[in-house]
Amino acid sequence: MKLLKLFLVVFLQIYSTSATPSVLIVGAGPAGIAAATRLLSNGHTNVRLLEAENRVGGRVDSVFFGEAYVDLGAESCHGTKDNAVYELVKDFDVLRHTETPTKIYHSSRRTIDEEFSQELVEIIASIYSPDGHRDEVEGKSVGQYCMDKFNSTIFERYQERPEKLEVAKSSTELFHHIVLGFEGAFSWFEPSAKNDYTECDGDLELNWNGFGYKTVLEALTRKFPNPSDQLPFDQTVLLNKEVVKVLWNESSSQNSVMVICSDHSSFTADHLIWTPSIGVLKERHQKIFVPRLPKEKREAIKEIGFGAVMKVAMYFKRRWWTPETNFTGFHFIWSDHDANLLRKEFPEGPLKEGRSWLTELFSVVPAPNNPHVLVAWLTGDMIPEIESMANDTMIQGLEFALKKFLGHEYNITKPDAIIRTYWHTNAHFRGSYSFQTVQARKNKITAEVELAVPLLNKDGRPIVQFAGEASHPYFYSTVHGAIETGYREADRLINLYK
Numbered sequence: 001m002k003l004l005k006l007f008l009v010v011f012l013q014i015y016s017t018s019a020t021p022s023v024l025i026v027g028a029g030p031a032g033i034a035a036a037t038r039l040l041s042n043g044h045t046n047v048r049l050l051e052a053e054n055r056v057g058g059r060v061d062s063v064f065f066g067e068a069y070v071d072l073g074a075e076s077c078h079g080t081k082d083n084a085v086y087e088l089v090k091d092f093d094v095l096r097h098t099e100t101p102t103k104i105y106h107s108s109r110r111t112i113d114e115e116f117s118q119e120l121v122e123i124i125a126s127i128y129s130p131d132g133h134r135d136e137v138e139g140k141s142v143g144q145y146c147m148d149k150f151n152s153t154i155f156e157r158y159q160e161r162p163e164k165l166e167v168a169k170s171s172t173e174l175f176h177h178i179v180l181g182f183e184g185a186f187s188w189f190e191p192s193a194k195n196d197y198t199e200c201d202g203d204l205e206l207n208w209n210g211f212g213y214k215t216v217l218e219a220l221t222r223k224f225p226n227p228s229d230q231l232p233f234d235q236t237v238l239l240n241k242e243v244v245k246v247l248w249n250e251s252s253s254q255n256s257v258m259v260i261c262s263d264h265s266s267f268t269a270d271h272l273i274w275t276p277s278i279g280v281l282k283e284r285h286q287k288i289f290v291p292r293l294p295k296e297k298r299e300a301i302k303e304i305g306f307g308a309v310m311k312v313a314m315y316f317k318r319r320w321w322t323p324e325t326n327f328t329g330f331h332f333i334w335s336d337h338d339a340n341l342l343r344k345e346f347p348e349g350p351l352k353e354g355r356s357w358l359t360e361l362f363s364v365v366p367a368p369n370n371p372h373v374l375v376a377w378l379t380g381d382m383i384p385e386i387e388s389m390a391n392d393t394m395i396q397g398l399e400f401a402l403k404k405f406l407g408h409e410y411n412i413t414k415p416d417a418i419i420r421t422y423w424h425t426n427a428h429f430r431g432s433y434s435f436q437t438v439q440a441r442k443n444k445i446t447a448e449v450e451l452a453v454p455l456l457n458k459d460g461r462p463i464v465q466f467a468g469e470a471s472h473p474y475f476y477s478t479v480h481g482a483i484e485t486g487y488r489e490a491d492r493l494i495n496l497y498k
């Protein structure tokens with residue numbers, strides 16, 4: 001009897017190994033990690049993750065700086081209801097609410113009192129939210145929509161108070177930069193005002209209290225909260241494996257895909273899940289996929305929007321700002337006059353059409369639970385050039401701008417150290433997060449939905465599947481969206497082999 005049992009166990013093990021397909025996952029960001037861990041926890045052990053960088057996480061990049069982790073990529077969990085990120089960590093008391101800045105400073109140092117600052121921020125928030133279910137504006141850009149509404153609102157409200165009207169007018173660029181922070185575009189005339197993005201209910205700005213967004217990736221692999229529960233995830237990942245070719249064979253049903261990496265190594269599998277950003281696809285899909293991708297997919301890749309935002313975390317040994325518990329940071333408005341003067345006052349660094357790179361700086365906020373670190377936010381069409389600046393020039397420029405806006409109230413010092421982002425420059429990302437353009441909405445199914453359609457073999461089985469934030473129909477641009485797409489593609493295989 002014992003012998004029979006042993007035979008049965010060995011038989012089942014052999015049978016189950018041969019019954020699980022081989023799966024290659026390209027990219028170990030949230031989507032890739034979600035797909036891998038979902039497969040692993042459903043008995044699919046023949047999984048390999050190929051990651052081009054020397055770390056996992058993708059656009060989740062938590063770096064220890066100052067006295068805690070700073071997030072160079074994703075930093076907020078947006079909402080709590082039906083949010084995959086929140087679901088993974090809700091029992092562990094790690095998330096904290098983030099207050100957004102309400103205090104606006106003007107480059108001329110004219111006083112914008114607390115109440116007026118608050119009013120302007122509220123006007124902006126009442127006109128724009130990334131959730132763009134605005135039927136009346138199909139075909140319009142976010143920029144057109146916001147400018148029209150903003151101009152009429154401030155005119156109506158401040159027409160009898162010319163001083164306020166002038167400040168409100170010059171806050172249009174601040175509004176533009178805030179919108180770009182949400183959309184990730186280079187200009188607010190790129191994203192569509194009507195879009196499918198959907199906000200989860202609940203607190204939309206939750207931070208990781210200095211423990212970093214990486215916590216959610218550790219929750220996916222089950223390293224968090226208890227490292228001894230970790231799935232065999234580390235063993236499935238190969239770092240520094242940049243996939244340069246995906247050869248997919250429609251006429252085969254086994255080992256139908258082969259990838260070649262930049263170090264000339266190659267791998268074959270029954271299925272491949274592709275997760276790199278839409279920026280990577282835009283730049284290289286023609287070189288990577290053999291045979292080339294179908295026309296609908298190529299068009300979708302072209303139509304989905306992608307730009308970049310930039311963050312610079314600044315460490316100050318001596319904290320010059322007020323250590324109040326309710327300190328939420330600063331927003332900045334450049335007057336046209338001061339923006340023009342910048343070319344002379346701080347001529348170093350990139351210029352575009354006469355505009356200094358410093359006009360892309362619009363906000364400085366405290367890093368969560370990190371008392372000596374402030375994070376500068378820059379958005380706009382100069383980000384690619386700003387990313388190529390030398391650190392020294394950037395530090396001098398930031399010190400200059402901080403003194404310009406705040407020097408009359410604070411004894412500003414130079415940052416003692418900075419760390420900064422290169423999302424656009426890095427060939428493994430080429431940007432920060434996707435947005436929906438007017439073009440992406442022109443067909444019955446949107447470009448995001450089209451991107452998610454798998455490439456099938458002659459038997460109708462998926463060979464190459466597409467995950468990643470840009471392939472989510474309504475949570476694109478987010479970590480919770482990326483995780484759902486990883487689950488989606490893993491489940492496609494789990495169901496196929498049930």
Ligand SMILES: Cc1cc2nc3c(=O)[nH]c(=O)nc-3n(C[C@H](O)[C@H](O)[C@H](O)COP(=O)(O)OP(=O)(O)OC[C@H]3O[C@@H](n4cnc5c(N)ncnc54)[C@H](O)[C@@H]3O)c2cc1C
Pocket residue numbers: 026027028029030031032050051052053056057058059060072073074075076077078241242243244275276277280309310311421423427428429431432433467468469470476477478479480482
């Ligand atoms: C500055 C910034 C702020 C953000 N803020 C937020 C936020 O507050 N909240 C939020 O929800 N989201 C935010 N996001 C967006 C969020 O980070 C992304 O939506 C999410 O990380 C995307 O995950 P992904 O797995 O789809 O792609 P990625 O994270 O890009 O993962 C793809 C992986 O593929 C790898 N790769 C690329 N090319 C190759 C190749 N040829 N071969 C092998 N591997 C390759 C990459 O190195 C990467 O690791 C932010 C992003 C940025 C950049």
